Amino acid sequence: MGDLVLMACAFSSLMSSVGGGIYFFLQEKENNRKEEIIAENQASPYVTMYLECDYKGKSFEFKENVESSVKTPFKSIIVPKGFKVITYSKVDKGGVKLTLGGPSDQKCTSVHSFEVTKETGNEITIDTGDCDPSRPGGCEVDIF
Numbered sequence: 001m002g003d004l005v006l007m008a009c010a011f012s013s014l015m016s017s018v019g020g021g022i023y024f025f026l027q028e029k030e031n032n033r034k035e036e037i038i039a040e041n042q043a044s045p046y047v048t049m050y051l052e053c054d055y056k057g058k059s060f061e062f063k064e065n066v067e068s069s070v071k072t073p074f075k076s077i078i079v080p081k082g083f084k085v086i087t088y089s090k091v092d093k094g095g096v097k098l099t100l101g102g103p104s105d106q107k108c109t110s111v112h113s114f115e116v117t118k119e120t121g122n123e124i125t126i127d128t129g130d131c132d133p134s135r136p137g138g139c140e141v142d143i144f
Helices: 002-042
Strands: 047-052 056-062 066-074 076-079 083-090 094-101 104-106 111-118 140-143
Touching (some): 076 083, 094 111
Antiparallel strands (some): 047 076, 066 111, 076 104
16 A cells, blocks of 8 residues: 555656646746747837737837837837837836837837837937826836
């Protein structure tokens, strides 16, 4: 009886190790997929936005200056060098404002309106420190 219990414990331990190994293998595979997508799109001549987090779902590419408001939010963004994207959490430039300078990415966010601009190299960013959540426009955050 003791041998049977010991064998069951050993088998359970083995299965946990194998299952855990498979889980970590799949996680690593997913992380590599994300890194490849980010590297590929940061080298591209356009901003890429996805309808799902983690760079999944339908993607849209923006090559030139564009401003838009959408009902279905974009959930992840890849900004290559030479571009700047200003995102807003609500339609019509409402809610929280987030500025992304390339190269950068956001793996999970919610963008209902945005501005994409192709930088000329002459831009200057000044942090005014005026983040006030009670203000109608929300907070402004620049990421470079």
